[in-house]
Amino acid sequence: MSALIHGLPDSPIVGFTALLLAILTVPPLVERLRLPGLVGLLAAGIMLGGNGLGLISSDDAGMALLSDIGKIYLMFVAGLEIDLAEFRKTQNRSLGFGAATFFIPLIFGTIMGRSFNFGWNGSILIGSLLASHTLLGFPIVRRLGVVRTEAVTVTVGATIVTDTAALLVLAICVAIHGGSFTGSFLVKQLILLGAYAVAVLWGLDWAGREYFKRTGDEEGNQFLFVLFGVFLAAIVAQMINVDKIVGAFLAGLAINDALGKGPVQEKVEFLGSTLFIPFFFIDMGLLIDIPRFIDSLVQNPLLTIALSASLISSKFLASLVCKVAFRYNWAETITMWSLSLPQVAATLAATLVGVQVGLLGEEIFNGVIVMMLVTSILGPLLTERFAAQLTPPLPTSLPEPDTLWFQADALVPSLTAGVPVPDFCTLFPEDDRPHPFTVLVPLANPSTEQGLIELAALVAQQESGTIVPLKITKAHVNMADPQLDQDLLRGRRILRRAVDLCQGFGVTVDPVLRIDDDVAAGITHAAREHQADLIVMGWSRFSLRSRLLGTVTEAVFWAAHCPVAVTRLVDNPQQIQRILVPVKDLLPRTLRTVRFAQWLGETNGGTVVLLHICVAWTPPEQITAFETSLNQWVEQQSGTLNPGRSGGETLEPNPGATVQVTTLTGESITGEEVASIILNQAQQFDLVVLRSVRRRTAGGFAVSTVTNQVMDNFGGSIVLFGEPHG
Template sequence: MENLLSILRSNPLVSFTILLLVILTLPPIFERLRLPGLVGLLFAGVILGKDGLYLLDADSESIDLLAEIGKIYLMFVAGLEIDLAEFRKTKDRSVVFGFLTFCFPLLMGTYVGLNFGFGLNSSILIGSLLASHTLLGFPIVQRLGMVKNEAVMVTIGATIFTDIAALLVLAISVSIHRGNFSPVSLIIQLVALGFYSIIVLFGFDWLGKEYFRRTGDEESNQFLFVLLAVFLASIGAQLINVDKIVGAFLAGLAVNDVVGNGPVKEKIEFVGGTLFIPFFFVGMGLLLDIPAFIKTIRFELPLVIGIVGGLIVAKFMAAIAVKFIYRYTWPELFTMWSLSLPQVAATLAAALAAYQIQNVAGERLINEAVFNSVIVLMLITSILGPVLTAQFATKLPLSKTIENEAPGTIRSTLDEWLPQLKSETKNDSFNIVIPIYNPHTQRDLIEMGALLAKKESGIIVPVSIATAGVHMDDPQLDGNLKRSQMLLDRAREISQEFSVDTEPIIRIDDDIAYGISRTAKEKNAHLIIMGWSRNTGLKARLFGTVLDTVFWSSHCPVAVMRLLDNPTNLHRILLPVKNLSKATLETIKFAKLFADANQGSITLLHISDRQTPSQQVTEFKTALSNLVTDYELSEKCKIKMIIHDAPAQVIIRASHQFDLVILRSFRRRTAGGLAVSDITTEVLKKLSCSLVLFGQPHS
């Protein structure tokens, strides 16, 4: 039996298969238990390692390679997810908070290390491990509509400073530990790191923009270019005696502006979050020595408490200092504190790098007790941080959550946006592009488009994409053209029933989604209407669906529809409203257009959790009431406010009284590629009436 297990451990294909099975099954189970999915991956590493079933060997080349790639990818994604545009808006305050939330934990960690007998170099390294943070709570503030709150934006921007500074301390500590340190070598190291950073940040940014400009829509090559940039930067970091994760993080910052929020970034994060990053966490679990871990908890408990408690106290001290400097409210202070608590990406990657570094005498930069304490720190803060964020972010001042770059109140913001929304279509013909590809849904889509176009005295543009390769004499293309012509002839017949001008188009293109988006741009479309698709297979997850790509590439709003009745029979419209943003107003504009065209009524549903202050609920209701009046919705619009902690359940239950539910479509990403539940996704699975998923371009 032992021989068989040894053979299995040494077989890379078996190891890879086991890893895939673990990644597929364990994270969802732990998330159901209200635990982060990464805890499940660490648990799997422990169970499958030498202290468990011993099906995986941490020392094998295949496991080591996959875990190393995962570590690099984790730091790359950490840099890629930082919103540089938001950082630039609050860069001064972000730098101040970043400096404070780095220095306080650094000093606290150094103090803890010295008190437990570690050398100065190791103690400073311990402090740097506490100084960075991972924004695990970001999806929560996004769900609550608080991303534009200044305190939240400052905390997000501070991540750049803390991560870079922590990695810089790691690079210097490693150099000292290896015996390569002297004042001259330090200067040489810093100069080399400076030149290297400039080359990566500016050189890769320029090369990326040039390459993307020249390759156009060749997403596969662009994806490969980004991967090459990551590993080139990692190798370059090693050449100047800096840990490879420093290069990966800088590469993420460098290509941030290049990839934007397009489909290439989606693929990068999908591949990382699905494969490489989970490999890293499983690898971390394999490295855990359970007897030593238990021994650390049992005999080194003061060290564990010192590291965990020191982090919590130091991060709070930084947040309270910023509160008094910039006069933030107490809810903003606690939100900044909770957002800066989780220690995952940079902390784990740097801790593993420091643990694996040995000098000529075989001594590690940090010992096993510190490494195990960092694991405990990660487990506690990755749970505590998001829980506290959910608690305090609901109390943030509503007036600071409006998506407005300049300071102002809800009243002035609405006054600015409403005239823009009312006048957008006054000068141009209201063109609606309707892709035709499914004969069974064709009539409902044309009917919906006809209702909207007729109300705005516009036209509908049914478009059928005939896919083709390089050769225009391909018999398959002729067949596609004939099918497209049949679909468009039928579309013209349906539109004539509603006396709406129609401009059918057949487009030959090698990509259906981009063919739709290009047609919409050429026709100066104000809206794209598409049918619903439930394609959720592996190919759809990896490469995205046609709907995904149209959302990313279109220049105008996209309405994806699942109609269970004729559009003319849909009169009662339910529109859940989370917060007041320009995107929300665009969605309300679409609902109003359909209601006016179909003699319908709209109910705006806002759901607050039980911890939301009553004053904030009242203020939001007042803002909605003003919106209803100003946007001329008063005769056909109701406002419904509900206090409940499960918004998805409320929406599903309320939908039984309505003919149509309109939901905003937008995507969420999380640090490290960790999955986060999505209210919209839950509603879509259980909704039993007609629905429209309405999304803005690049949403």
């Protein structure tokens, strides 16, 4: 091995290639052991550094730059991912829990530091390291469908308080350590910091809104603007004697509202999470000297134990205070505790700053690494166990039938907020509706054309609607180009076949031939112009170009104003009898997916099975409440409830059509287990309807891991039902 390493060229490219290989391979291997991926990145840093292969050194200028960028990006994403809308809903309780889970650990940490003979400045900084938290368990509560419970929203909102306050303490402690600190200096520093925070939070927010408004869909320039804003905020922070990670976090909060959820945010977060942030964690591994790390743990075991014990006990005490103050039950209390336990982002970044300026010693750095490992494992385990016992808020009354399609999400609160939400078929009452229910069908592949048209016709038939077959012809620079004439001729032929296919279904057809520079933009613009209520389109085939630039399907999915049903049909839609729909929560977007499946089931006189998967220890009353609410919603569409098979209940909305609710449980509902359960059940069905849940991907459709696994391994027909990107 050493001979191979010595034979490598003496070039920075070698180290960079090793970094990419480590990021690509190590985290997935560590996650198979049920450990966080960042643990693998730390291990990769150790292996690549002086204690291992010696390919990279933390002192290298290139590595220092990449680590700094990663640290800035880490804090920026931490601010960007905070849901300000949820914070505003429970801001008083979020501020209360934020204050408790900041000041109690701050006091515990300060006392611990003093007991180990640290100075007041260093002790307070140690306390601030315990005060922040990283929401490692948030993907778990999102998967369990309890994000909107008060305990979770309060904890998420408290993150703003703890991270901001911890970074403020860091800035003051570093300034004091720098010397020449006086009362007037403190006042001046606080004034500068306040003015800076206002300038970033409001100024960058305003600038972002104005820039995004003027650039429209120019995602490349918007992406560059975001990066420029983040690093400019970091530079200005350093100019006023504040660490750059404070500026990056504030920039994340500022751009949060202006950027919104969309493809630009996806690209920003994707670049950071797959490239720059892992560089920072690998650099943390490079800083760990294994012999000295072991020596410090052996020589100062009490310090390491005291750090972790102080954090765990103080965070629990803060949650207990809120249990008494807000009258939470134990499941809510322990969920809040478990979500606020992990110490990763702000803690590691602040610790590294403290070590670099000489305020903290190597023994604290090593103790924080151990604390991070302990809490990043313990926190998600507790969240998985106790968040499943939370009861998602259910509607207090049933929605009125036939009054809602997708647009009403912006007009009324969600179903799980306990507020009545109208059902689903139309936006307006029938006598006020300005246009018939419209299904847009983009056509490109002759082999899938018939299936798409038939599926759209079955849906439109239920609403006496209109089908708009759409053929996009790519524009040429010269509109008199003979090639364009040939393309238009082929397009007309495709549309004529589509019209012929629609005639047997008794629906109105309005074919559209459009010339456009961009196929995805042409589809979304046509959908808006024709007031489409639904887009039905085929699966995009992946190619090298699609991996680099994205697929048409993905672009439509992000930009469309209405739901998109992406289909992969194996059988004729008219032969589909048994339809499986996994159901996780009772949000309007879930119920719209259910209603879409009902349309198909009612048309073919088939069976729709709504599959609810939960952990084995979910309280029976919670399962019963979920099933009852879902059954009542389905019943209100039409028909009456009757006893069903498999412990569920069935509904007969019209003769021959059946809807059944089935609940299955598993010991630990990980993404792989959920996908496995769905796949096992799907073998008995003709069609699986999945609701899209967005996640960052390197290319292709932005969907959840569960959805990806089902799509990759199920050989039957699939519809991926995507919501408009609000």
